[in-house]
Amino acid sequence: MPEFIEGLYINTKTIRNPKFWNTLFQSMQDVGMNAAVIDIQPFPPSAEQIADIRKRGIYPIARVVNFEGGLVDKAPSPDRMRSIQKAIRTACELGFPEIQLDYIRYADGGTNFTMPYEKRYESILNIIRDHKEKTKDVCGPSVIWSADIFGRVPFIENDIIGQKVEPFSEELNALYPMLYPSHFYGLTKRVSDPYGTIKDGLDFTVERAKKGTRALAWVQGFKMMIGPSRLSYQDYIKVQMLGAWESKGHGFIVWNAGNDYYDTLTAYTAYQNEKKKK
Numbered sequence: 001m002p003e004f005i006e007g008l009y010i011n012t013k014t015i016r017n018p019k020f021w022n023t024l025f026q027s028m029q030d031v032g033m034n035a036a037v038i039d040i041q042p043f044p045p046s047a048e049q050i051a052d053i054r055k056r057g058i059y060p061i062a063r064v065v066n067f068e069g070g071l072v073d074k075a076p077s078p079d080r081m082r083s084i085q086k087a088i089r090t091a092c093e094l095g096f097p098e099i100q101l102d103y104i105r106y107a108d109g110g111t112n113f114t115m116p117y118e119k120r121y122e123s124i125l126n127i128i129r130d131h132k133e134k135t136k137d138v139c140g141p142s143v144i145w146s147a148d149i150f151g152r153v154p155f156i157e158n159d160i161i162g163q164k165v166e167p168f169s170e171e172l173n174a175l176y177p178m179l180y181p182s183h184f185y186g187l188t189k190r191v192s193d194p195y196g197t198i199k200d201g202l203d204f205t206v207e208r209a210k211k212g213t214r215a216l217a218w219v220q221g222f223k224m225m226i227g228p229s230r231l232s233y234q235d236y237i238k239v240q241m242l243g244a245w246e247s248k249g250h251g252f253i254v255w256n257a258g259n260d261y262y263d264t265l266t267a268y269t270a271y272q273n274e275k276k277k278k
Contacts, residue, residue, distance in 0.1 A: 001098065001144060002059055005216055005251025006241070006268070007035030009063070014259045015045045024261065025053050031268050035059040037100060037253050040091045050095050061098040061146070061253075062091035066127070070107035070161060074115065076127065085134045092139035099139065100176065101147040104128065105161040108150075120162035128171050146174035148218065151183055151197075154204040169209035176253065177201050178218040181240075182225035192228040194220070195239040202249030214250040217243075221254040221264045237267035238274070245275060 008028065014021055015038065028036070036053060038045060040062045050060050064087050067076060088099055104127065106120060115123070132145060149163045154177050158164065168175060179201040184190030190197045198217050205215035219240040220226075226236045237254065244252040254264050 001214075002034045002251070004245070005035040005059065005253065006033050007037065007058070007061075007251075007253045008033065008221075008261055008264065009253055009255045009257075009259070010036050010038040011257065011259050012039045012041075012043050015039065015049070016043060020259075021049065024259065025056055025058065027261075027265055028058060029056045031265055032272065033058065033268065035061060035251070035253065037061045037063050038096075039063050040096075041065055041087050044087075044090050044094060047094050054095075059098075060096050061100050062088075062094075062096040063100050063102050064088055064091065065102050066104045068103055070103060070105050072107045072111050074113050074123065081127075081130065081134075085131055088131060088135045089138045092135065092143060097142075098144040098146055098174075099131075101128065101131070101145070104147050105150070105163050108161050111160075117158045117160070117164075120160065121164050121167045124162040125167055125171055132171075144173045145171070146176060146214075146216075147172050148176045148178055151177050151179040151201060151218075153177060154201050154208065165205055165208040166210070169213040172213070174214035174216060174250070175205055175209060176216050176218055177205055178255075179240075180218065180220040180224075180255070181229070182220060182222075188228070191225055192230075194226075194229055194231070194236055195243040198240045198243030198252070199247040202244060202247035206248040215248070216250050217247075217252040219244065219252045219254045221256040221261065234263050234267040234270065237264055238271045241268065241271040242274060245271075 066084050153163050179198050181191050181194045181197045202215050202217050
């Protein structure tokens with residue numbers, strides 16, 4: 001794992017388009033990015049694709065979706081657990097050094113049960129433990145385990161979704177708070193200050209996590225609610241990157257669902273130039 005991660009999210013459509021895959025990873029290599037979070041479901045990349053990006057100096061992270069939208073019942077079905085663990089095993093067989101668990105949580109409202117916070121945390125942790133135990137024969141002891149967490153989680157004490165920095169950091173090597181400023185609904189300071197939102201979110205994650213746990217930000221690479229910042233789209237992305245760099249954290253991944261990264265790559269070059277001035 002690079003000391004400081006700077007990368008992009010790669011979707012299934014990109015995986016299945018060899019020309020665009022090659023163009024995008026060549027662009028990442030050209031500007032100096034060093035990581036990619038890659039969908040493993042429903043169609044994983046090939047071993048050749050993973051070998052190719054590793055030759056380019058890009059660290060591959062397997063994104064494994066657990067419960068789309070969050071769990072609405074107390075426990076997942078055995079079939080769903082088997083499906084998730086099959087995806088994890090596939091990722092390890094392909095040579096991914098890191099497994100990133102996404103949607104590893106309860107639904108944000110609308111669940112079919114009541115449960116105290118602590119039991120929610122323990123239930124989600126038990127799912128993570130089961131994943132690790134059931135895949136250890138393929139993944140081995142060296143694989144890095146990480147998870148995406150809601151952006152609000154580092155800022156609050158308890159959350160109904162079953163995610164909390166402290167217990168998660170006991171089971172996972174890295175946490176990726178989804179710190180998209182646009183998603184801090186009703187919090188004017190967070191929505192209007194993309195730099196501070198990223199920096200504060202990573203700082204709080206590091207301060208609360210078990211020592212040695214890495215904290216990496218999901219950065220907003222889409223135009224939702226950027227107006228309050230009074231920044232151009234490219235500057236909006238750039239200052240989030242700077243917020244990660246100047247935090248206690250360990251990097252960032254830019255999210256754009258459609259993998260439209262022209263503005264992100266331009267912003268990244270500007271970010272690199274600003275780093276050199278500091």
